[in-house]
Amino acid sequence: MAFILVAEPSASIAGALRRFLESAHHEVTVVGDVQEALARVRELAPAVVMASVSEGFDGEGLCRQLKEEAPGIPVLLLYLPEEEQPESRAAAAGAEACLVGPLKRATVVSCVNLMMQVAHAREAVAQIRAELQMQQSAGVRRESTPAGSSPDLDFLKRLLFMEVKRSRRYRYPISFLMLEPDRFAERVAPLPGPQRTSALAEILRKLSEALRDIDLAVPFAEGRFIVFLPHTPYEGAMIVAERLLQRVKEVESVPGLTASLGLAVFEPAAVKGQAQVSFGTLMKEAGDSLRRAQAAGGDRIEGGRPTPVEPTE
Template identity: 25%
Template sequence: MKKSAVEASLLLVDDDPSIIQVLSRILSDYTTVRFATSGSDALRLAKEALPDLILLDAQLGDMSGLEVCEALKADLSIADVPVIFVSSHQEAELEVAVLQMGAVDFIRKPFNASQVTARVNTQLKLKRLSDDLRKLSRVDGLTGLPNSRAWEDTLTRELLRASESNQAVSLVMLDVDCFKSFENLYGRKAADACLAAVAEVVRRGVRRPGDFVARLDNDRFAVILPDTPPEGGFHVANRLLGEIEALNISHQGSPVSRHVTCSAGVASFDAAVPREPDAAVDHEPLHRAAGSALAQAKQAGRAQACLMSATG
């Protein structure tokens, strides 16, 4: 009976084709095994499709394994990929150096197939545990949406991307109107169910792969809309408010409506606005502007959206 493949993506980096062949045979049970024969190719392939684990030769033709590892760890998009160094060198100093640089293990040539497989499996298991813990730390337990920590990281990243590509980013912030009175009237269980229902509407209401929804705190949600001008963000906000109101969740304690409504604030970051050269991209101006717009919507009577610009 054929053994089932192990779900993992490995990147083998060595300038000796015979070593690549040996490692490929040893690791043939993994679903994806790619290889690079130079440091530059390794960095390119790692960014094109994030591997679960990299096996990296200590000495390559165009750059050393240490230089490749340093470049990997300096790039936030691939820094968390574990690296196992592979080398024929026996010096303890090299092993210490690569481990201090961030490598997770060191395998010496010639290979022992069982040892290679065992060490690869160990690092893959550790990575999965780390990924699970990282995911849990960034997910809201009630709604399953990303939490405020994930939102802040994503907003900063999207603003940086927008600044580099001269695009706009819109931010929508939503609050459930009179939520405290809803909780007092219907109880905690009903309040949680209400928030979960609102979260699901907002999650389904954003339709592009790059759009991002998060729960910021108790009854506040945020939507990041990359490459979206102010009018587009305002349109999305009003559509979401209508879809939430269409849930028809009873709220007899609201002065606005007999069912649950939300208010929204919309702000837009304009990358075309001149800024100081090399100035860091700060998400706080956009956050404050969306918060101010939300406050205006509440002051104007709730169950509506207000728009404000932000220059970042």
């Protein structure tokens, strides 16, 4: 059971959301005012904040204030059915995810549970990294592992497998990024061991700082990173990708560093059935896009707007 704060001025909508979440064994508090929502967050530190975006309630403004005070708390914005650009608006406000009404119980519960799972997953990955850094500081050598066998990547595979199934069932998009510093073999790989490790750690830190709490960045192979963006269509993924390229340029340990980035997006078609997508297909598409970006000279993003994948019989 987790504590969820619902910021919704409509009594009928708030009541429905409360029933949805309580049926999934969550504890729910409902508020109808932005200032009251902020006060509750400071007092209770909820696992997730759900905030309405409507004429009578500035959920996006609430989200921005929350991210200044408590950036670690995931925010789910709720938009009216007539909203045409919910994903880009939610991304601009700093929210981890958004839903567009009318809302169904399965969609609301699934989204909230996923947000909490990813938040916990990021904590677990951070703990793994902290332990590895402690080992390195103590002089314990980390044995190299083949690509695809690191604890971070194994976890991401399991997470993405679960998320792809939800994406197909509940018809929401996911995005997958692969990033590599340009001229890595010339600029980073030749550095002495401790200096190279420090540079890679700084790159990963810069990437993580540019992401929402619901997103996840992990090392894939030395010099290559993968980033998973749930509930993110092409437009939102491009905003994040541009931000990541800029953050790489801010790395102090390797001045003037740039990066290439490959993008893969899964946007299920609005029809019934099972679309064909997997961790492997997303990895291949992102990898192919990354190679195109590198071949074009680097410091760029490749990966075009996806065509929705139609289901197979």
